Amino acid sequence: MLPGDRLHLMFRSRRSLIVRQLWKRRYTAPGSRGQGDGTPSSTADLHNVLRPAVYQLFKKLKDEQLWQLLEALDSRGYWDCGCILLPWEVHGSKQVLPPQVLLCRLYRWPDLHSTSELKSLTQCENFWRRSGEGSHVCCNPHHVCRVAAPEVSASSTYKRREAPRPAHAEQESGHYYVQRSHDTTLSGGSIHDAYWCKLAYWEHRTRVGRLYSVTEPSVHVFHDLPKASGFCLGLLGSEPRSQTVRRTRKKIGQGLVLSHEDGEVWAYNHSEHPIFINSPTLAAVTSCGQAVHKVLSGYAIKVFDAEKVAKLSGCSSMGDGPSDPHSVRISFAKGWGTCYSRQLITSCPCWLEILLSTPK
Structure with a gap:
């Protein structure tokens, strides 16, 4: 056998x-949650169906x-491994499933059906590519x-009564703030500057x-994550901390990613535990109070819509007490509302x- 043949082998x-x-x-994982119609009854059956297309x-x-x-796959998105670009023409392709759907079904969501259920993250080239632009797609399942x-957590409803006005507090811009070194209610003040949001x-x-x-189009909020930049909660000191707080902080992990896209704000749950979200634009305008939505790991949801906020102006459906249509609240790992032991955020x-x- 020639040296070139041995190298080829x-x-x-x-x-x-x-x-x-x-x-x-x-x-x-056994018993995959929420399999759709037509999905094989087990992941083993699904893998047998996908095997030929996957190897191709x-x-x-x-x-x-x-x-x-x-x-x-080994990093599970813990660090970014870059785009995996593959030529793909929507029309004329013999492959039934697009490559990104195929690999996501194989590695993340067995009940996935189409690209309409997926959203590219900001680090992916697909996110910045305009519709119909280019013939390559990224098939990295963690991109x-x-x-x-919008799914209400345990059908619970939350009215904005979590910030009763302290006797020594003053009101400003729909929020209450306390004149002391550490705020004990909500962050006060509207934002009128170059930043699209501020985080507390x-x-x-x-x-x-x-x-x-x-100021950037997206921001990563996490507890401790190597090779990452953004709002690191693990660096924020607060002593003493209760055991409950310490346990919950460990669950934040990779946290979440917030992205600002043409008047919309999306939140992507990057952690291994659910997050719980309250936003005025997630609840129906005619609803009584504000709903708390549970978002599972690997999912994203639109937490703010500027057009919907305009419809909410002066609407009494925002609930009792102080409220701000430009404020979104997200709890890590723990829910709140009428069906939880925690009634208030x-x-x-x-x-x-x-x-x-x-x-402005």
């Missing part, structure tokens, strides 16, 4: 090893792209999230740290307040 063997490793990392897709990827996919329909981190009724101003161990900039 070595590379073929190496590639086969990578493919076997990729197949081993397929979704194996692997053949189209270069060796370095296969390694890149393997690294992305997308799944769009969550809270532990129960105490705000921890200063307001974090956001100020009872949640760790939560985030998003103060959106109002039109």
Whole structure:
């Protein structure tokens, strides 16, 4: 055998090893939640159905792209492994499922049906590409999230009574603030500057740290994450902390990503635990009070819509007490409302307040 032939066999063997490793990392969690109509009854059946298409897709990827996919799966999005671009024409392709849907079904969501259920993250080239622009798509399964329909957590409803006015407090711009070194109610003041939002981190009724101003189109909020930049909650000191707060802080992990897109704000749950969201534009205008929505790991939801806010102006459906249509509140891992032991968001161990900039 010639040296060139031996080298070719070595590379073929190496590639086969990578493919076997990729197949081993397929979704194996028992009893996948919420499988759609027509989905095989078990993940094993699903994998048998997908196997031919998956191996055809692997053949189209270069060796370095296969390694890149393997690294992305091992990291589970803990660090960004870059885009895995593949030529793809929507019309005329023999492959039934687009590559990003195929790999997401294999590795993340067995009940996924189409690209309409997916949303590209800001670090992905697909996010910045205009519709119909280019013939390549990114098939990194951790460069997308799944769009969550507005779902009320345990059918609970929350009215804005969580900030009763202290006797020594003054009112400003729909919020109450206390004249002391640490706020014990909500962050006061409207935002009229170059930032599209400011973030306030809270532990129960105490705000921890200063307001974090956001000027970039997206911001990552996390507790401790290597190779990341953004609002790191793990660096914010607050002593003493209760055991409940310490346990919840550990669950924040990779946290969430907030992105500002043409008058809309999206929140992507990047952690391994659910987040709970209250926003005036997530609830129906005619509803009584504000709903609390549960968003699972790997899902994204539109938490703010400027057009809907205009319709809410002067509407009594925003509930009793002080309210701000440009404020969104997100609790990490712990829900609140009528179906929880925590009735108010100020009872949640760790939560985030998003103060959106109002039109000047």
